[in-house]
Amino acid sequence: MASLQDVSKVFEKGSRTVKALDGVSFTVNRGEAVGLLGPNGSGKTTTVRILLGLRKATSGRASVSAGKVGFVLDLPALYPQLTLARNLEFYADLLQVPRSAIDRRLGDVGLRGEAESRVGELSLGMKKRAEIARALLTDPDLLLLDEPTSGLDPEAQAALRAVLRAEVERGVSILMTSHDLYNVQKVCGRVLVLRHGRLVADEPAANLDPAGLEALYLHAMGRPA
Amino acid sequence: MIGILVRKELRLLTATSAVALVLDVLLVGLGLSAVMTLGRLQALAGVPQGGDRFALFAVLSFGLASMFLSLTGPTALLERTTGILDNQLGMVASPRPLLVAKAVVLVGLAWASLVLWTGVGVAWAAATGQEFVPAGAWGRSLLVVAVLYPAAVALLSLCHVFVGYMVPKLAPIANIGLFAVTFVLFSNLVNLSGSLSAWSRWDLAATTGVVLAVVAGLVWLMGIVSKERMADP
Helix, strand or coil: CEEEEEEEEEEEEEEEEEEEEEEEECCCCCCCEEEECCCCCCCCHHCCCCCHCCCCEEEEEEEEECEEEEEECCCCCCCCEHHHHHHHHHHHHHCCHHHHHHHHHHHHHCCCHHHCEEEHHHHHHHHHHHHHHHHHCCCEEEEEECCCCCCCCCCHHCCCCCCCCHHHHHHCCEEEEECCCHHHHHHHHEEEEEEEEEEEEEEEEECCCCCCHHHHHHHCCCCCC | CHHHHHHCCCHHHHHHHHHHHHHHHHHHHHHHHHHHHHHHHHHHCCCCCCCCCHHHHHHHHHHHHHHHHHCCCHHHHHHHHHCCCHHCCCCCCCHHHHHHHHHHHHHHHHHHHHHHHHHHHHHHHHHCCCCCCCCCCHHHHHHHHHHHHHHHHHHHHHHHHHHHHHHHHHHHHHHHHHHHHHHHHHHHHHHHCCCCHHHHHHHHHHHHHHHHHHHHHHHHHHHCCCCHHHHCC
């Protein structure tokens, strides 16, 4: 579905260079949900952007073999001045998806009643769910999610987890970056940890209880559990 | 895809800059009324009427077209600062449709305004017995309205959009360059108003050809620029 083979990415920042990714390799298989953990600046967002073609790998190879890819960046895609329905109509047309998908996906994320609300007037949790609805419009085979739960209250996080788990049960592959160990463990079957652009852990989530996941993360960060 | 993006631009324009749009269109009408009133005053004062009012109006409209260029500014700023642009770049194969759609909207608005007020000018002249388009210059005037004006505004719009998205830090300097281009095109049109010779027709054809070639080049360039460059200028 999605794979990185020895991918490195170097950014030029003025006179200095920053290595955002350093020889990262992993594959997200069909129907697999993978959580990508790591502190700020570890290369999570760069990984997602490389898979979406928004960044070019300095070396190595990134490929996506999924037919349809849905994604949520850590930045909004919806125009605050327009209603949720108008926004989704625009993206449905752009992605050549029947408009009937809008009502179905708004129902999936519990926002059918907000279709005629301006996006700017929605709460943060509603906006995040709206972004998920947008990403699901095409019935994607692969979902790339960058920090989908950040800034959400526990109730909104639970609603989002339910939506994502339903997609995994439907056979959708997911690569989800997060700082939130709990949400990753509840949604994903496998956990990757990035540190300073290097992949330092790759474990099945089934092997880890919440304490085990925290211990894995802290160990990967070079700190005692 | 361009049609979908154009509809979105117009929807956002009406949501954010409807008043500015109406004022810009009315200002072009004000320009027409100034041109026609000048002719009327000349007649009342017994001054022989000369010159080419249509060319004067076209030059004036071209100058005012630069106002239309700023209309999509708020949307462009929103898209860049919030990350909406990054999201859309993730959905398209190349940035070209996103950029061209913005230019199409700007050209369409400026052109529609010119066509509207040229029609009003022709009707005004017919109703008052004044001359708006000189006798024998209908073909030239039609060429200006149908080809040269939209091509020249397309050139300015494409440059404006391209520079604004790819090298926003250079936009102020680029705008000076755009003004220079505008000035040259103005001069060309003003020359046409003074002479309808064979030379001016060749000049007009050559200018139109150059402008169309540059427009085609810019559209081609928009298809090959990297999405990474545009997402992080």
